[in-house]
Amino acid sequence: MQKRARLIYNPTSGQELMLKAVPEILEILEGFGYETSAFQTKPEANSALEEAKRAALAGFDLIVVGGGDGTINEVVNGIAPLDKRPALAIIPAGTTNDYARALKIPRGNPVAAAKLIGKNQVLQMDIGRAYGERYFINIAAAGSLTEVTYAVPSQLKTMFGYLAYLVKGVELLPQLTMIPLRIEHDEGVFEGEVSLIFAALTNSVGGFEQLAPDAQLDDGFFTLILIKTANLLEILDLIRLVLNGGKHIEDKRVVYIKTRTITIHPTSDQRMMINLDGEYGGDAPIKLENLNKHITFFVNTDDIADEAMAASPAELECLAMAQKFSHEVDDWEKRAPKQE
Template sequence: MFQKAMLIYNGNAGQRDAEKILSQTAPILASKIPKLFLYQTQKPGDAEHFCRQHGEEVELVIIMGGDGTVHEAINGLAPLDKRPSLAILPAGTCNDFARSLDIPLNLKQAAELIAFSGMEKEVDLVATDHRYFSNFWGTGLIAAASESIDDASKGIFGRLSYYMSALKTLSEQDRFTFRLEFDDRVIEEEAVMLLFMNGKSIGATEFPMDSIKMNDGLINILVVKEAGFTLLKEIFTAKTSVDWEENEDTITQYKTSACRVSLSSTKTIDLDGEHYKGEHDELTVLHNHISVIVPTPEPL
């Protein structure tokens, strides 16, 4: 069991909300972790700073927040020589990292998982020219949809806002030219969306692809050549794995451990929901780079 941990929580969530969440989770965690230090974020970048500054002083970092806070934590922990384990108390809109690892979205259950029943699982991270990411790198349709979501609709509609925005953006999205270099291959094509996936959940939607594993040392490349409402509906509503080979006229899939991406112009790049501008990027999978508290598999 962990002897020393720090809990980072979003101080901008509102004093009453923060107190309520902490009252549900902190006593559970403190019952099993003798030294539990609380760090409250006040502005963007605080979570990353706390992780980079104090990460090597503790055995466990617990993040209470959404994908943005998790993204900051990943970028604070990934460069450290001595990385602590990571645990998530999902408190965001989509919680894609938590969903990808089957972490309970109920805060009390997530706290109990950390304190009593969870196990450590090593997962991959991906280093890029811009940042590190845990879930996905995307440009084109995915970035345009994410970028067009305003805070008001996100707060009111939650995960539905991502779908609404995607549908709105779909008809407005132009093709762009890209170049991929990986495994002695060079691919130059046009697409409406380019997606590198390490996790299986984006916008609270689980992509129905069995080949996506967070600890296989590989990243899935998804090239959407021709988007349509039928394709988008299939991704959002599929209950079983989609046979992507049937959609090769609209989707191409590859897997690799490293790739160089060149875009025809500077575009918005979406890393786990955070936006950056770029034209070139180098992506390298860091195999089993961080250990995360996840549910223990049920016996067969």
């Protein structure tokens, strides 16, 4: 049977960038052997979610989602609870496009992104689950700075893109406050005060590609980052370290942990809103779970660093053999009589 692809796209994303590219994208998908159709999302809530669920239950092999991180998140929430899930491909046309950045998919060029599908490079990706029923693909976060996404009007996002986030972020920096909480993770418990919490699935968060520099896309772990200061100068210094090759991870003002599950309990009456993939996702307390290799994505593996993908069992076995051989050679050299 011929493979079927459903294009789900947000017509307002990226100054209507997707809307203009739809005919050519459909032609490209047809050229790759897919019987292709399209769905334009509507202003009503969960439009993309419901269509993604319908397409998955109808047996489509591939869903191509065109839009920003919010549209991608909706599509993921539509198919993640299902036993049989189609593969996903991304055509980024939003403001920050964090997920596309992590997968090395061209941003601002829908046609180039669509052409990547023809390379047939796929990866079974981790996703996160919150409250047992909400799903996210890139980041769960909390703290006043993470509320930037709620504070920037959609009109400004469309007009000024990521610049609008930067301006609002700088405006909110002086308002950072410390939040007392208890966080349970695989390695133990953190109790104390933090200003920002990040649970990242990729290395690209809010436009920063070094916030979680060693994050892997398919290893089953979150990168939990806790910022233990609200001092403006110290926050700016940490941002400098992030930009300087991710050197913040060894700073005493930062807690940096790999974990499969995270439970966050506020220990005061202060409200803690949770940001899931750039949108309001509910309030703490919250439990986060990593669903390992849950959805197959088309990615650009040619440009993704090897360290961003977990090694296969065969690769790990080869690596172990190589390391063992290296150690044996070192031992032999130490025992061998020195030549005069």
